[in-house]
Amino acid sequence: RMYSFIGWRSVHSEHCEPVKGGIRYVPNADADEVEALAALMTLKCSLVDVPFGGSKGALKIDPREWTAQELERITRRFTQELNKRGLIGPGLNVPAPDVGTGEREMAWMVDEFRRANPTDVVNARACVTGKPLSKGGIAGRTEATGRGVQFAIQSYLRDTRTAGLKGMRDLTDASVIVQGFGNVGYHAAKFLSEDDGARVTFVAERDGYVANPDGLRIEALKQHQLRTGSILGFEGGKSHPGDMTGIEKPCDVLIPAAMENAINLENVECINAHLVVEAANGPVTFEADKILRSRGVII
Structure with a gap:
């Protein structure tokens, strides 16, 4: 054919x-x-x-x-x-x-x-x-975008001109939600949890989300996804199939690392994060951006 x-x-x-x-x-x-x-x-x-x-x-x-x-x-x-x-x-x-x-x-x-x-x-x-x-590729390129997300957050928190994260200057025990568990979301979650001591409490994907208030084991979750084709059914967290509200849960840091326009007029009022770190291309719409900033959310 x-x-x-x-x-x-x-x-x-x-x-x-x-x-x-x-x-x-x-x-x-x-x-x-x-x-x-x-x-x-x-x-x-x-x-x-x-x-x-x-x-x-x-x-x-x-x-x-x-x-x-x-x-x-x-x-x-x-x-x-x-x-x-x-x-x-x-x-x-x-x-x-x-x-x-x-x-x-x-x-x-x-x-x-x-x-x-x-x-x-x-x-x-x-x-x-x-x-x-x-x-002819370069070592470190695959994880570079996720590493860049980590560096951006670290730079913001260390800058004394900023308010930090509820007064904190590091991510120790901070709660993080990651939307999108592809290359960028996976590496960002991995580095923030392993290097900075953050708790990745929710990982959201196109078919639902996985949650663990004590923090998901990111590498184990990735291996589960590679093995099964989905983050759902992971033993180290509770699965919520078909539920797209993962990014609306309370957290310190929200990392939209999926597609553009993920945060828009329909869900912006439900976003409950102190810091939104854009890891996808244009994940916050122009209108949603204005609303979040008016509420004091840092983007």
């Missing part, structure tokens, strides 16, 4: 090349979302003075519905189309992993790009970031 897939690669600003940004594989992707995320990438790079323009990509696909062999063929075909249009290349446009993609997909993209550009042997590997170590 023949299948057609819709993909996008948006470039927001070429004021500084290469342009940079992830490629996500999600079933509900659309052009507006990709364009908005590309604009966010420009702003993020600019804010931390990294010399890249913003770009973003997406393929409208649910990767869970396809085998690894099928995903490889699809990814290679997508790479060919990006290459034809000058939307991938070192010094030009450099994709990265995002929701639904990882080291594996980046390795396929590099290999396909090298096939299409056989004369560019030296630089071809630089057409994407987030590659496996064996393919």
Whole structure:
């Protein structure tokens, strides 16, 4: 059978090349979302003075519905189309992993790009970031976003110009809720609980949430998720299938690490956190942001 897939690669600003940004594989992707995320990438790079323009990509696909062999063929075909249009290349446009993609997909993209550009042997590997170590990747990259969340919280708490966390300057015994247990949410939860002594009391996912007031064992929860395909049914906590109210529970720190617009006008009044730390792209809507700030919540 023949299948057609819709993909996008948006470039927001070429004021500084290469342009940079992830490629996500999600079933509900659309052009507006990709364009908005590309604009966010420009702003993020600019804010931390990294010399890249913003770009973003997406393929409208649910990767869970396809085998690894099928995903490889699809990814290679997508790479060919990006290459034809000058939307991938070192010094030009450099994709990265995002929701639904990882080291594996980046390795396929590099290999396909090298096939299409056989004369560019030296630089071809630089057409994407987030590659496996064996393919020229950098150690620490996989956990870098989650580590960055940890560093951001630590920096805020140590800054004497801020109010801290209820007067506290560290996370010892602070309660943390994490929404989204993918790469970013998992690593943020792992580092905050193991390094900083925080209690991750709730982990919320698309099919419900798991709770333990004494703190969930994050590494054990991840192994359970990898084994079963879900965080639900974890022995070290109480499962709440189909319940999307996990992020509304009382906590010191709320980390939305799933999709954009997770905190919006419909649920903002139920948010009960002192500190909201954005680990996803735009998880708090513009309207919800104003309401949270008016209540004294730090974002």
